[in-house]
Amino acid sequence: MLPEQLTSLVALESIIEQVLDQSSARGVQGWAQICRAHPSDIADLIEHIARQHQLALFINLPLELGSRTFNRLSRMLQADILLRLNNDQAAHVLKNMHADILVDLFEELEDEQVEHFLKLLQKKQRSRIISLLSFDPKSAGGIMNSDVLTLQSDLTVKNCINILQRLSPQQEVRYRVYVTDKDNILVGHITLDKLVLNKPETPITTLMSENELVINAYEDQEEAVKKMTHYGVLSSPVVDGYNHFLGIITGDDVVTVMEEEASEDVYRMSGVGHIERSYFETSTSMMFFERSKWLIGLLLLQSVSSVIMRQYEKTLEENVILTLFLTMLIGTGGNAGNQSATLVIRGLSTGEIGRKRRLSLIMRESLLSLFIASLLSIVSFCRVWIMHGDLAAAFAIGVSLFSIVCVSMLLGTLIPLTLHHFKIDPAHSAAPFLATLMDVIGILIYCSVCSYLLG
Numbered sequence: 001m002l003p004e005q006l007t008s009l010v011a012l013e014s015i016i017e018q019v020l021d022q023s024s025a026r027g028v029q030g031w032a033q034i035c036r037a038h039p040s041d042i043a044d045l046i047e048h049i050a051r052q053h054q055l056a057l058f059i060n061l062p063l064e065l066g067s068r069t070f071n072r073l074s075r076m077l078q079a080d081i082l083l084r085l086n087n088d089q090a091a092h093v094l095k096n097m098h099a100d101i102l103v104d105l106f107e108e109l110e111d112e113q114v115e116h117f118l119k120l121l122q123k124k125q126r127s128r129i130i131s132l133l134s135f136d137p138k139s140a141g142g143i144m145n146s147d148v149l150t151l152q153s154d155l156t157v158k159n160c161i162n163i164l165q166r167l168s169p170q171q172e173v174r175y176r177v178y179v180t181d182k183d184n185i186l187v188g189h190i191t192l193d194k195l196v197l198n199k200p201e202t203p204i205t206t207l208m209s210e211n212e213l214v215i216n217a218y219e220d221q222e223e224a225v226k227k228m229t230h231y232g233v234l235s236s237p238v239v240d241g242y243n244h245f246l247g248i249i250t251g252d253d254v255v256t257v258m259e260e261e262a263s264e265d266v267y268r269m270s271g272v273g274h275i276e277r278s279y280f281e282t283s284t285s286m287m288f289f290e291r292s293k294w295l296i297g298l299l300l301l302q303s304v305s306s307v308i309m310r311q312y313e314k315t316l317e318e319n320v321i322l323t324l325f326l327t328m329l330i331g332t333g334g335n336a337g338n339q340s341a342t343l344v345i346r347g348l349s350t351g352e353i354g355r356k357r358r359l360s361l362i363m364r365e366s367l368l369s370l371f372i373a374s375l376l377s378i379v380s381f382c383r384v385w386i387m388h389g390d391l392a393a394a395f396a397i398g399v400s401l402f403s404i405v406c407v408s409m410l411l412g413t414l415i416p417l418t419l420h421h422f423k424i425d426p427a428h429s430a431a432p433f434l435a436t437l438m439d440v441i442g443i444l445i446y447c448s449v450c451s452y453l454l455g
Contacts, residue, residue, distance in 0.1 A: 009033055009041050016049050020056050039065065043072035055084050067096035076281050079108040082117070091120040099125065099146045100247075103132045131246075140224040141217030143257060144238040144247035150178050151204060153187050158200035160190075178237050178245060179208050186214065186237055186245040214239055217246050224249060225257045226351050265349065269342075269430035298436045305443045312447035315454065321393045322450050325384065329397065330442040332376060333404035334435035340365055340412030341434050345426045348416060358417055365413040373405035396453040400446045407445065408438045 012019055012034070018027035019034070034042060034057075042061070046054050046069070058066060058081055070078060070093050082090055082105070094102060094117060106114045106129070118126050128146050135141030149167060151160050164173055178189045188208040198207060213236045215224045228236050234251045267275050272291055275282055309316065316322055344361070347353035353361055381398035385391060412434060416426035 009037055009045055010048075012045065013049055016053050016057070020053060020060070035062065035065065039068040040072050042069045046073060047077060051080075055081055059085070059089060063092065067093060071097060071101060074278070074281060075105060075108050076277075078105050083109075083113065087120060090117060094121055095125070099128045099132055100144060100253075102129055103142070104137075106133065107137060135217060138221050139217065140215045140219045140221055140238050140249060141246065143221050143224075143253050144217070144249050145253070146247035147172070148178070148248050149173060150180050150184075150245060151190065153179050153181050153205050153208070155204055156200065157195050157198050157202045157204060157207070160195055160204055161200075164195075174235065174248075176235055178211075178248070179204060180245045184244050186211070186239055186243055189237070211237055214243075215249060216241070221257050222261055225254050225261075228254055230351065261349070265345070265425070265427040268425060268427035269345070270432070294432075298432055301436050302439060304440045308440070308443050308447060312451055315447065315451045319393060319450065319454055321384075321388055321390055322397070322446075322454075325380070325397050326443070326446065328380070329401050329404055329446055330439050332401060333408040333442040334438045336369075336372065336376075336405045337408035337412035337434050337438050338430065340369075340409045341416055341430050344413055344416040345430060348420050348426050361417075362413055365409055369406045369409035372409070373402045376405055377402035392454060396450045399453065400449040403445050403449060404438075404442045407441060411438070411441075 012030045015026060015030060018024050019030040020027075022028045022031055034045070037045075042065070046057055049057065054077070058069070061069060070081070073081070082093065085093065097105070106117070109117070118129065121129065132141065132144075132146060137143075149164070149172070151163065155163075160177075164177075167173075173192075175192050176189050177192070177195075179187050181187055188210055190204050190208040194207045195204075213227055213231045213233055215227065215236050215238050217238050217240050224236070228249065235248050237248055238246045240246060263275075272294070275287070275290060344353065344365075347361070377398040380401045381394045384394035384397050388394070412429075415429040415434065419426045419429055
């Protein structure tokens with residue numbers, strides 16, 4: 001859609017009542033614009049208008065356009081609209097949705113509501129949905145698309161083409177078609193170009209290729225996506241423990257999972273907690289709980305700093321200059337640790353840092369910590385000496401900063417690796433946790449070194 005067309009569609013928000021009633025020339029023109037618009041733009045319009053107008057706009061859309069638009073709405077809005085449709089309208093919407101998308105939608109509903117809508121589905125679709133609901137939503141089976149056309153291995157090219165031509169209006173035909181035997185055991189795949197370019201009587205067993213990657217339905221979705229990225233495949237078959245074909249994971253699924261995992265990592269690295277939905281789809285109570293529990297924990301951890309400073313109160317009172325540089329040293333240590341943690345977390349999430357490279361990583365970060373800590377300690381020494389002329393204090397602050405940076409970078413490396421080893425998301429170790437931890441450790445190092453060197 002052209003930018004000016006999109007702008008005019010957004011402008012319809014202010015006259016949505018005229019558009020729905022078509023009570024004016026502008027309203028009639030606006031409705032015509034909506035019917036010509038892309039489903040994603042219509043969905044965006046529905047998301048932004050008042051709730052009482054959302055249902056009216058949706059049910060007045062042409063059936064096919066309405067189904068395509070519904071698939072692009074947020075899960076919460078899909079559930080809200082679905083609950084306000086009559087049975088015939090709901091059945092039509094559900095019939096035109098992929099099974100994996102339906103499963104995601106049903107997760108927003110109560111059990112009684114899911115049971116009601118399952119009764120509106122055709123028997124075959126209902127069985128497929130019930131089967132998908134048995135999988136963990138975060139597993140490969142939970143994200144796979146089961147509405148997939150397969151071919152049997154005993155067919156010829158001519159038979160396959162006839163099947164594809166007959167079923168293509170009802171079922172999406174992909175470039176790569178998976179091949180199973182009569183017992184639904186996955187045996188390989190064949191591409192459309194091979195079907196088109198070979199003789200009609202050719203058996204497809206002579207043309208099909210072996211699957212580069214086969215994913216178990218119970219495998220974690222993140223691991224499945226990593227494997228697909230590693231092998232560079234745009235789709236991968238999903239099977240059960242007996243190699244029965246269940247569905248496929250597509251490139252669209254990979255993008256969706258990567259977006260979800262990236263969002264989770266950002267939330268955890270920011271200390272927000274476990275937020276599965278977008279900001280406005282998350283309830284205020286959930287947001288309050290997830291954010292507060294982290295802040296309370298970090299507050300209690302930070303309070304240890306006051307206990308440490310009280311133990312070294314005499315040293316700090318006799319050397320007032322030390323308190324002037326306390327925040328500088330602590331902040332620098334936290335920043336250095338977060339740099340290391342960010343690099344390690346990214347390496348673990350992308351698979352760049354495997355088990356064989358962890359020792360090399362630790363050695364390299366240790367060497368870097370010595371170089372960086374030496375440079376920063378020299379800079380801090382020169383600053384304190386030049387600005388305050390206190391050689392002893394400058395030396396104590398330089399040694400303290402050297403120790404703090406070395407420890408911070410080492411912890412920033414080791415903590416994510418340790419969490420990953422125990423199957424805990426390493427993103428938990430990033431700021432603000434690491435920064436708070438380094439505040440406590442940094443103050444302890446600073447006070448200890450200064451107390452020893454300055455008496």
